[in-house]
Amino acid sequence: MNFNNMFKRNIAMKIVSFSMALLIWFYATTEQKVEIRMKAVCEFQNLGESLSVYKTNSDTMDVLFKGKSRDFLIMNLLRRRPTFKINLSSLDKGVYKFTIDKESVRVEHSKNIYAVSVLFPKNIELEIDSVGKREIVVYPVITGRPSNGFTISGEVKVLPQKISVTGPKKMIDSLNMMKTEEISIDNCKKEIVKKTKLNFEGRPVLSEIKEVTVKIPIETVITKEFKDVPVIFVNKKSGISIEPDSVSVDIRISGPGKMLEELLAGEISPIIDISNIYKKGIYTVQITIPKQKYIEVLSINPQSIKLKAK
Template sequence: MKVFSLFLLCSFMAWFISNLSETYESRSYFVLNYRNLPDSLLLGDNSSKQIEAKLRTSGFQFLYYKIFKGRMDIDVSQVAYQNGKYVLGQEALRRQMDQQLSQNVSLLELDLTALEVDLYQVETKKIPVQPKMNLQLEQNFILEGKVEVKPDSIEVKGPKNEIDTIESIATAPLQLTNVKSDFTKEINLIFPKGLGNTIFSTSRATVTGKVSKFSERVFEVPIQVINIPDGYQVMTFPDSVTLLCKASIERLKELSVTDFEVVADYGQLIGSESRTLFLELTQSPQKVYDVKLGENAVNFVLEQQ
């Protein structure tokens, strides 16, 4: 019985292989992959997912298609706009499929005369990214400059009526406490709901910030009086004002009195009997955390030259 069974199995295999090597005509399904979409169009959800075709090929090839469903790339750039629809004609469709079938496979006919592709017009615009974060610095530490977001804007592609509703894209909430060193965090972007046909160029952003320890330094800055009437001079009491500057230690070492300018405008007192001039800080250096005047006003005497 074992010998008989072995010969029976071998005979069946020989018969099976012999039949598979024959040429047949039958129908097979191919999964469609849409490629080369123009920038102005997007693929909708109602596009056909597969196509049926009648083929002539060997039984081995049909067996392969039964086990591993065939795939066809459809070049969407060749579609034509007809009667409000995007259509790929049968001739163009056959040509694309013939180019992808192996030499031992003949395409006999398709189950449709034209392939309708669900496409819709889209527009593209850049939307700014807004970081949504709560930053709490350690005492005596400051943030140098602003928090940077990369990318600071993303590209949005979709129907005009959808993307026109988007003014900005917010990041997921980020809480940073007791920060005393530079930081870099990657966070998700939060997209508005109800935009099923809109595509965003990225879903994440990186926020970075430079943090340094700050100190304080006091400067004695002379007061400059402007708009003095001709033939007169103004004497202020005092003739200088203390100024408190907060910045990083390295930055404070670089500063001098000439980096600041404090002005008192006599022209604001025309028609007034006031003996007080208000002070204004008109010049201060960059990359400092805070600058405060020790006094906002000074007394003065107007003398004729």
């Protein structure tokens, strides 16, 4: 028997037969009634313009639905989602509690799918507040590190720097800034200018501005040395004299190229704090340099000296 010839004969009839069998199987399968647990989304309606929903215990509910497999399949294909609506037209500021019954939960344009029971939560609790409005600063969220040998070389700029937000007054009054979505600078070797979205973090807050431009200056790191930089004595007690009364050190620092090229020795201020020297004696004191933005102190030579108080 030649199997190749057997499969080649009546190909059209075989395709039709297979298609019919597939359709019958699909129809039989999707005609079955099933129960499926899904999340229904709450829609608050008709709230006064001067009011806003401040917080809720939940804006979704787990609901058990029943219907034919076919209807659930169509629902998913058309991206229809279960919802329940709460009418807030008669409400003012305050705290309210609504019990949601299964009849109020439905899938639009899907009459054959219906709620069997509301599982969790059984109630929706919410607080309504008056609407507040104010300007707040945008804070850029930066993650990662530039490539080796590079660094952030100056102020990170955000345009616009401030945005106007509206929402529940209690929330608006406590909101000090609006963060952006994360901006990674991993392995970067040059300035970054990027549009990024604001991160509302799920707050019921609105703004006409949804994204900002963030500018992050990145430059090559260089090192620079200063010789014989005078040290400043601070917090000296009255009636105490110090020997030696003048000291100088060598300093080695690193930082952004342009900044260090323009930096003068007088702008680096090594200090010795002698606030703890209040009587005669020999003391070992540390030499420190106040921290400066974008600049790292690599070495101070010497790091400490002996002083004689008399």
